[in-house]
Amino acid sequence: MKIKYFILNLASYIVLVSCEQFIEVELPGQEPRMVLNALLEPSDTLKVFLTKSRGVLEGRDYEYEFDLVEGADVYLKDQEGQIFPLGYIDRSRPYETDAFYYLSGHEFLDDQTYEIVAEKEKFPIISSKQKLPNKIKIKSIDMINLGPTGGSEDHNLFEVKVKFDDPPGRDYYEISGRIYGSDILVSEGDTSLHFYSSDLYPQPVNPVYQKDFLMRNVLLFDDILLKGSESEMVFRTSIRRNIDLEVTIGLSHVSESYYLFYDTADLQQYNRGDFLSQPVLVYNNVTNGLGIFKSRNTDQWVIKMRVGD
């Protein structure tokens, strides 16, 4: 009889433990951290966005709104150690957060390093440094008309060659652009003004520079394959026919942080949901916190053109 009970108990035990699907495991490092997002450009205003991160065990995927860090002491330190406090503005509306710290009327100089420091009680002091890259001038832009594109009836394909001097050392670049146009149409006696606007959508000729995962329509590249003063980037883009256009092409000399951030953040975003893909670590340059302080310096050319049939 004892054996019978023993077997019965053993069987019950096996059934019970076999039904246990999973166990919950503790994950350390869930305390919120201060997140800094800022872009340094030679403009007259610097905006610094401060938010709080969330532990991954908190909340749900679609809750992409993050709490603001208000009342923080934020200041900018220049290379000489001068300190410039930032003001705060909150223009948020329901369901639309728009608040940031700012410094206006300041002249940001090429090749100078700036540090943003943010202090807020209950958080460690965070800081991040960036050097504003010098502007790299576009030497020339050549556009070759390759004829009508295969996919669109009213567009022509253009091969664009942007030439510039790549200085010695490791440098990073971004090419972006916009196309604006307007046209007056007269149809059955009515006159109407049409506006046209589009991104440049640069597609590199050399597939090495192709990054499908980028979330903006830009070319982001480093100078490993460039040839110094003979450097050029060749890309293709489609341009609408029979309309007066203003094509703006910008060559941004970007910092390494800028490059690494978009190279990793956009890849992580692109792969979200694919559980078979390798995890992507996003570049972060904020000491004691999270986020990115990045910089760029852009030279722009505007080309006025009209492509006929």
Added chain:
Amino acid sequence: MKSILLFCFFFLVYFTSSAQKITVSGTVKDGENGETLIGVNVFDKKNQKGAVTNNYGFFSYSLFEKEVELVFTYVGYDPVAISLNLEKDTLLNIELQQAGFLKEVIIEGQKSDPIQESTLMGTVNVPLREIKNLPALMGEVDIFKVIQLLPGVLSGSEGASGLYVRGGSPDQNLVLLDGVPVYNATHLFGFFSVFNADAINNVELIKGGFPARYGGRLSSVIDITMKEGNMKKFQGEGSVGLISSKLTLEGPIVKDKTSFLLSGRRTYLDLIARPIIRKSTGGQEDVGYYFYDVNAKVNHIFNQKNRLYLSYYGGEDVAYSSFNTTREQWNIPGNVKSREEAGLGWGNNITAVRWNHIFNQRLFANFTATFTKYRFKLFSESEDIFTENQGNTTTRDFYTANYFSGIRDLALKADFDFIPNPQHYIRWGGMWIDHRFTPGVFVARENERPESREGATPSDSREFSIYAEDDFNVGDRLKFNVGTHFSGFMANTKTYTSFQPRVAMRYLLDPSSSLKLSYVQMAQFVHLLTNAGLGLPTDLWVPSTDKIGPQESWQVAAGYFKNLRYGLEFSAEAYYKNMEGVIEYQDGASFLNTSEDWQEKVTSGEGRSYGLELLFQKKTGRTTGWIGYTLSKTERRFDEINFSEWFPFRYDRRHDISVTAVHKLSDRIDLSGTWVFGSGSFITVPLQRYQHSLTVITDPNMRYGGLYLDHFESRNNFQMRNYHRMDIGINFNKTKKWGERTWNISVYNVYSRLNPFYMDISYNYEKQRNQLRQFSLFPIVPSVSYRFTF
């Protein structure tokens, strides 16, 4: 030319110097079944010198003296002593008889060359007899699972058979079956190895101090020799388990001349489940999984100098599902018969032809021609046949999609053993391999449209190697094994070559203990692209190319070896291993993306591993087993991963302990148990979620908004729970009229430890927050199997 002349001179000196000597040579076999015995100690008591049989049971002993007193000893066998007065070179074929249980010696069928004597380091002869007595998961005895219990060898995930040797990955193990590489050595998604223990004669694991005759992989050699087949009488053995059954038959075709071995194994979960599934789905659905393997071998002794072996292994795993329906068409009166099938299958085919030739008493040669093929197929097929009610016209719509990958090798190999005198054992040889890689091709076809193909095209590469080594004594205490392995690989337009020096040294402290040192360099020209390290059949074997170079390593090791009394052995080894050219998927790479060339998805980097391994082993007596402990650290670094910082290897396991014991309670009952402990493995888990800068910084080129980022501290930043588990087993043996039977009852994971298999983060609706969940695979799993021999 100079080197060839030097080489000839070298051998001339040897032959000349040994001209006055007398040589005793021959083979040593099991007296009961004629199976050759590997590693038998041949000791001349009179002259205090000796020899050891090689992998084909051959030995050669040369001396100036005429009187010898040879003693042949092998664990589990009665020793044989022969006194001879030699006048000329003598051929001596010895048959050893298995020792009886009354002498309280457990028959293990393993090498008896004492550990302190050999120059070999990091080498373990896996006790096959113990494998069969140990508790087994679902009653299925597995060689790889036992190898995982040895120090320096780590298992991957729960239940998986992958081997991680001294910080290496599974692709860095050269798994040889009768000298032929096996590329995917696992069944059932990695839970069992492809090796049927009933068909195996010998298993040797080398983790470091590799002799020059081995090459092609960085981390280990697992040299598995199939049984040759009983030369004396017909016999068989088999087992019936919960998930599979197997049967092995062997016997003489011509007594003492030709023998055969045939072994088969198949799982039957699919056969058991099929009627239940069909009944529950009205015969419409069928889902199943099975694997099978077949081992076959024929060997023929032409004469005392020539012997031929032909061996074959074939195995396959198949997982499938099918769905059949018939429905009415609503717009045009008629019937549509639909059939949908999908599944995956993978398997190996291996063939080897080997010719043993004894040129003379001191020169033994083995010539091998091999073929090995691993293929993986993922398939999906759908078909709709529409039959119109009026007019009886029939139309057919079909779509098929297949994904293939694989590797095929053809190889030729020659190995020579030259034993000029007891002080030297010289080996040299060479190999040529023709590889064909098919790294992932997707083929689709729809109705009459032309077939569409996507993915890499098959590529051919050639690999070659030559080696020479000498195992020699310097005085009574020092012994060296010095050699070199030179190998090359012809990639697309590049030829990679690698010169690999190998040095091992043994210094006898006293007759029972020694110190050993070794330094080896290794090179590997093939890579395995793997996602999760689970031994999934989707893993791809790829060659070194112009862009992705070979893997290379160097390893130093030092050890202390002690042969204690009562069959006890103790060894302590410390090692440091450096690896270059190891590959890894880049951040964000997805292995199912066939449109992208695999070379664009990987990056190569470096690895390092160091540690201490302790092994305390008892080989004879009523109680046998071992206690192993490994303290180690393993890291990886890649320029394009983890921002070029070092990070822990996924299976960087600081502590690894295994305790294994088999106790013979009586001649009818054996008890066995194992306990393993391992520090938790590493995975990459996000810790924080934060705002993407695109959502706050106005940018004219912005395409999306409302984004967030996951923050990972580093690659492999989270250590899972420690792994530990106890298994126990009991065997009831009984002699029957027809042979012997054994009932084996095993309990896997006795205290039902929930060990980590994988982890995920998901939302808990009750707690209104996310949670990190650890899933376990096997709680307590009891099993029973029935074994028989006749």
